[in-house]
Amino acid sequence: MVGIILLDLSTQFSQVTNQAIIQSLSRNSNSRNNSIFMFSYFLGGSLGTLIGINA
Template sequence: MLGIIVLDLSTQFSQVTNQAIIQSLSRKANSRNNSIFMFSYFFGGSLGTLTGINAWSMYHWTGVTAAAVVLLLLALLNYYWQGVPATLGE
């Protein structure tokens, strides 16, 4: 039960943080930026669900954990590659 609460809170916090970052990128394109962000958010969630289902069907918890680690490493590599947008807060 505690794990579910922690996961839900972390998802809520990251959603709010990412939404604030997206809204601060360009005041003129808020609507478009938000649409792209929400599409990407749900598309990524569906890909993560598909990956998790396939990993579970083949390797159970070990596969799900390995898939999560791989996806987190990809996100970390993308962060180091892309960095923080230069126009943040302007």
């Protein structure tokens, strides 16, 4: 139970940290940078799920 909570918290903290880094890159293209980041994030998650299922 503690391990699940720690994994969830670390995932949320890394998401917030990555979002802060993305938002600080360029004020003029925040929405574009965020769209690319979120697309890459979900693409990586879905590919990881596919590889995990096939493993």
